[in-house]
Amino acid sequence: MNRKVFQGLYCITAEKYSRGRSNIETAEAIINAGVKILQYREKEKSNGDKYYECLKLRAMTRQNNVLFIVNDNVDIAIAVGADGVHIGQEDLPVEIVRTLVGDEMIIGVSTHSPNQALEAACKGADYIGVGPIYPTKTKADVCRAVGIEYLDYVVKNISIPYVAIGGIKIHNIQEILKHGAKCIAMVTEIVSAPDINVRINEVTKLMKLR
Numbered sequence: 001m002n003r004k005v006f007q008g009l010y011c012i013t014a015e016k017y018s019r020g021r022s023n024i025e026t027a028e029a030i031i032n033a034g035v036k037i038l039q040y041r042e043k044e045k046s047n048g049d050k051y052y053e054c055l056k057l058r059a060m061t062r063q064n065n066v067l068f069i070v071n072d073n074v075d076i077a078i079a080v081g082a083d084g085v086h087i088g089q090e091d092l093p094v095e096i097v098r099t100l101v102g103d104e105m106i107i108g109v110s111t112h113s114p115n116q117a118l119e120a121a122c123k124g125a126d127y128i129g130v131g132p133i134y135p136t137k138t139k140a141d142v143c144r145a146v147g148i149e150y151l152d153y154v155v156k157n158i159s160i161p162y163v164a165i166g167g168i169k170i171h172n173i174q175e176i177l178k179h180g181a182k183c184i185a186m187v188t189e190i191v192s193a194p195d196i197n198v199r200i201n202e203v204t205k206l207m208k209l210r
Contacts, residue, residue: 132166
């Protein structure tokens with residue numbers, strides 16, 4: 001996998017926080033603003049509803065050359081032909097997911113400690129999520145913040161791509177960049193913005209992507 005894929009802004013859907021916009025509407029705004037990585041994360045809908053939303057998002061992302069990753073639902077990722085699947089520490093092991101999705105699909109793993117990062121890398125993850133760096137309430141089952149020190153460890157010791165995540169906002173993104181992050185995930189900072197395009201432009205300017 002080309003490491004350059006995991007650079008820049010990594011956006012994640014969250015309909016609950018999207019000001020009444022659907023996941024499709026939010027994703028359309030994100031894609032139109034030029035973001036090249038989109039993760040579908042939806043905890044509160046049926047698998048059928050998630051499947052049909054992912055079908056639409058797969059078509060949108062393919063048309064716009066956007067990397068499309070499905071959170072948790074390996075079966076849905078396979079069914080819609082997603083580029084990747086992202087799993088947590090409580091989901092199926094990486095090596096089992098690999099047998100299900102094959103060699104071409106990207107596998108991302110959420111990690112919260114050096115041991116988890118090393119294990120994910122050793123067992124075949126293509127990239128890891130690093131966080132939550134700061135406290136966040138976006139997910140009901142989120143663990144406590146791991147702090148900037150964990151990001152420092154990953155930057156120095158982990159060879160596969162990584163995505164900094166968790167409580168990252170306009171006001172603290174510079175600190176994340178200063179500590180070496182090349183790919184940064186944002187959820188509510190993007191989907192809750194009154195104007196998603198304006199917010200993404202603000203973020204990408206800070207990241208010196210534009």
